[in-house]
Amino acid sequence: MSMIAAFYSGKSILITGATGFMGKVLMEKLFRTSPDLKVIYILVRPKAGQTTQQRVFQILNSKLFEKVKEICPNVHEKIRAIYADLNQNDFAISKEDMQELLSCTNIVFHCAATVRFDDHLRHAVQLNVTATQQLLLMASQMPKLEAFIHISTAFSNCNLTHIDEVIYPCSVEPKKIIDSMEWLDDAIIDEITPKLIGDRPNIYTYTKALGEMVVQQESENLNIAIIRPSIVGATWQEPFPGWVDNLNGPSGLIIAAGKGFLRSIRATPMAVADLIPVDTVVNLTLAVGWYTAVHRPKSTLIYHCTSGNLNPCNWREMGFQVLATFEKVPFERAFRRPNADFTTNTITSQYWNAVSHRAPAIIYDFYLRLTGRKPRMTKVMNRLLKTVSMLEYFVNRSWEWSTYNTEMLMSELSPEDQRVFNFDVRQLNWLEYIENYVLGVKKYLLKEDMAGIPEAKQHLKRLRNIHYLFNTALLLIAWRLLIARSQMARNVWFFIVSFCYKFLSYFRASSTLKV
Numbered sequence: 160m161s162m163i164a165a166f167y168s169g170k171s172i173l174i175t176g177a178t179g180f181m182g183k184v185l186m187e188k189l190f191r192t193s194p195d196l197k198v199i200y201i202l203v204r205p206k207a208g209q210t211t212q213q214r215v216f217q218i219l220n221s222k223l224f225e226k227v228k229e230i231c232p233n234v235h236e237k238i239r240a241i242y243a244d245l246n247q248n249d250f251a252i253s254k255e256d257m258q259e260l261l262s263c264t265n266i267v268f269h270c271a272a273t274v275r276f277d278d279h280l281r282h283a284v285q286l287n288v289t290a291t292q293q294l295l296l297m298a299s300q301m302p303k304l305e306a307f308i309h310i311s312t313a314f315s316n317c318n319l320t321h322i323d324e325v326i327y328p329c330s331v332e333p334k335k336i337i338d339s340m341e342w343l344d345d346a347i348i349d350e351i352t353p354k355l356i357g358d359r360p361n362i363y364t365y366t367k368a369l370g371e372m373v374v375q376q377e378s379e380n381l382n383i384a385i386i387r388p389s390i391v392g393a394t395w396q397e398p399f400p401g402w403v404d405n406l407n408g409p410s411g412l413i414i415a416a417g418k419g420f421l422r423s424i425r426a427t428p429m430a431v432a433d434l435i436p437v438d439t440v441v442n443l444t445l446a447v448g449w450y451t452a453v454h455r456p457k458s459t460l461i462y463h464c465t466s467g468n469l470n471p472c473n474w475r476e477m478g479f480q481v482l483a484t485f486e487k488v489p490f491e492r493a494f495r496r497p498n499a500d501f502t503t504n505t506i507t508s509q510y511w512n513a514v515s516h517r518a519p520a521i522i523y524d525f526y527l528r529l530t531g532r533k534p535r536m537t538k539v540m541n542r543l544l545k546t547v548s549m550l551e552y553f554v555n556r557s558w559e560w561s562t563y564n565t566e567m568l569m570s571e572l573s574p575e576d577q578r579v580f581n582f583d584v585r586q587l588n589w590l591e592y593i594e595n596y597v598l599g600v601k602k603y604l605l606k607e608d609m610a611g612i613p614e615a616k617q618h619l620k621r622l623r624n625i626h627y628l629f630n631t632a633l634l635l636i637a638w639r640l641l642i643a644r645s646q647m648a649r650n651v652w653f654f655i656v657s658f659c660y661k662f663l664s665y666f667r668a669s670s671t672l673k674v
C-alpha cells in the first residue's frame with residue numbers, strides 16, 4: 160500500500176491554478192491514486208464565456224480524466240469549484256466559501272501564476288507575489304492545515320549558473336514592491352522595470368523570485384515547502400504518454416517547426432535542455448506534500464525538479480529527435496517542409512530570419528493578395544519571431560541545480576511509493592519521451608487524426624517539388640540578370656555552353672565510330 164496515497168485519503172485539499180497545465184495533472188493523479196480523498200477545492204475564475212462550473216465540466220470530460228472516471232465515478236461530487244479571482248482583494252471569494260476553506264483545508268497546493276514572460280510588472284506582481292502573500296495569510300488562519308506547497312520555477316534565479324536549494328534574496332523587499340505598485344503609475348513602472356529585474360531575462364522569473372521571498376518571510380508559522388521545476392513538458396507516463404494542452408515552453412516551437420514556420424533558432428546545441436515531464440513534477444509535488452505534513456521539517460525545504468544533473472539531454476539531441484519524429488508522423492497542412500536548424504550567432508540568425516522566415520512570409524502574403532485573400536503570414540511570422548526571441552535566453556545557457564533535497568526525499572520513500580509516485584528522471588528515455596511529446600502535440604494540441612498521416616506525407620512531397628521548382632526558377636532568373644549586366648558572366652556562360660557543345664560533339668562522334 161502506498162503511504163503517500165493513504166495520506167491523501169480523507170483529506171480536504173485546496174489547489175490554485177487547477178485549470179492550468181500542471182494543476183489538471185495534479186488533480187488527475189490525486190483522484191486516481193487517492194479516490195477516497197474528501198474533497199478538492201479549486202479556485203476558478205470564469206473565462207472565455209464559460210462559468211466556473213462549465214470549466215470544471217470541460218476538464219472532467221477531457222481525455223486526461225478518462226481513467227479517473229473509471230476509478231472514481233463520483234469525481235464530480237469531490238470537486239468543489241470556488242469562484243475566485245486572484246487579482247482581487249480576498250480573491251473575491253464569498254464569505255461562506257471562505258469560511259469553508261479556512262475551516263476544512265488540510266493541504267494547499269499553490270500552482271496559480273502568470274507564466275507570460277512579457278506581462279506588465281503590476282499584473283505579474285499582483286499574481287505571483289501579492290496573491291501568494293494573501294494565500295499564505297489565508298493559510299495561517301486554517302486550523303487543520305498540515306502543509307502548504309508552493310510551486311515556483313527553477314529559473315527564479317536564472318541570473319546564476321549554479322543554484323542551490325536556498326532562497327536568494329532580491330535587491331528590493333517584496334513588501335516594498337507590493338506597496339509601490341499601489342501608487343506608481345504605469346509609465347513609471349515601465350521605466351523602473353528593467354532596473355528591478357536586473358540581470359534576469361524577464362518579469363516572470365523576477366516576480367517568481369519575489370514570490371519565494373514572500374513564502375520565506377511567512378514560513379515561520381506554517382509548514383511550507385517550495386518546488387522548483389525547470390521546463391515542464393508533456394506527460395512521460397501518466398495517465399498516458401505525451402499529454403500536453405498549452406503552447407508554453409517547447410510545445411509551441413514544436414508546432415512552429417512541424418508546420419514549417421520555424422526554420423532556424425539561435426541556440427547552443429550542446430547546452431542542456433532541462434525539460435521535466437509534468438507527471439514527474441506532480442509526483443514530486445505529492446510526495447513533498449506528504450513528507451512536509453508528516454515529517455514537519457524544521458525549515459522550509461526547496462526541491463529542484465530538474466533533469467540536467469541526473470539525466471542530461473542537450474538541445475541538439477532534442478532537435479534531432481523532434482525532426483526525426485516529423486518524418487514518421489508529419490503535421491497536417493504544413494506551410495513548408497519541417498527543416499529547422501540551430502544557428503549559433505546573431506549574424507547568421509538574422510540572415511536566416513530574413514531568408515527563411517520573413518521572405519517566405521512576404522512571398523506567401525503576395526500570393527494571398529493576388530488570389531484576392533487577406534494577407535496574414537507576415538503577422539504570424541512576426542509573432543513567432545517575438546516568441547522565439549523571448550525563449551532564446553533559455554536555449555543558450557546551461558544551469559546546474561543541486562538536488563540534495565529531492566534525492567533525500569526519494570530515499571525516504573518506500574519501494575511502493577517510489578513506483579507509484581516516481582520522480583526519478585534517471586529512468587527517462589529521452590528519445591522515446593520526445594517522440595511521444597511530438598505525437599502528443601499532434602494529437603492533443605493540434606487535434607490531428609493519425610488517419611491523416613498519408614495525406615500529410617503527400618502534402619510534404621508536393622511542398623518539396625514546389626521548393627525545387629521555385630529554387631530552379633530563382634537560379635535561372637538570377638543567372639539571366641547577371642548575364643545581362645556583366646561581361647564576365649557572359650564569358651563564363653559562353654565558355655560553359657561551348658564546352659558542353661564540344662563535349663557532346665565528341666561524344667556523338669566517338670559513338671558513331673564504334674558503330
Ligand SMILES: CCCCCCCCCCCCCCCCCCCCCCCCCC(=O)SCCNC(=O)CCNC(=O)[C@H](O)C(C)(C)COP(=O)(O)OP(=O)(O)OC[C@H]1O[C@@H](n2cnc3c(N)ncnc32)[C@H](O)[C@@H]1OP(=O)(O)O
Pocket residue numbers: 274275276277312313314389390391406407408409410411412413415416428475477478479481482499500501539542543545546549550553554
Ligand atoms: C543540429 C540539430 C538539428 C536541430 C534541429 C532544430 C529543431 C527545432 C525543433 C524545435 C523544438 C525544439 C526547440 C525547443 C526550444 C524550446 C525553448 C523552451 C524554452 C522555455 C523556457 C521556459 C523557462 C521557464 C519555465 C517556466 O518557469 S514557466 C512556463 C514558461 N512560460 C512560457 O513558456 C510562456 C511564454 N509565452 C509568452 O510569454 C507569450 O506567449 C509571448 C511569447 C510573450 C507571446 O505573447 P503574445 O504575442 O502577446 O501573444 P500570445 O497570445 O501569448 O501568443 C501569440 C502567438 O504565439 C503563439 N505562442 C505562444 N506561446 C508560444 C510558444 N511557446 N511557442 C510558439 N508559439 C507560441 C500563440 O499560439 C499565438 O499564435 P496565434 O494564435 O497568434 O497564431
Ligand SMILES: NC(=O)C1=CN([C@@H]2O[C@H](COP(=O)(O)OP(=O)(O)OC[C@H]3O[C@@H](n4cnc5c(N)ncnc54)[C@H](OP(=O)(O)O)[C@@H]3O)[C@@H](O)[C@H]2O)C=CC1
Pocket residue numbers: 175176177178179180181182202203204206243244245246269270271272273274286310311312313367387388389390391392405407408
Ligand atoms: N509550465 C512550465 O514550464 C513551468 C511552470 N512552472 C510553475 O508551475 C505553476 C503552474 O504552471 P502552469 O500550469 O504551466 O501554468 P498555466 O498558465 O497553465 O496555469 C496557470 C494557472 O493559474 C491560474 N490563474 C492565473 N491567473 C489567475 C487569476 N487571476 N485568478 C485565478 N486563477 C488564475 C490559471 O487560471 P485560468 O485557467 O483561469 O487562466 C491557471 O489555472 C506556475 O506557478 C508556474 O510558475 C514552473 C516551471 C515551469
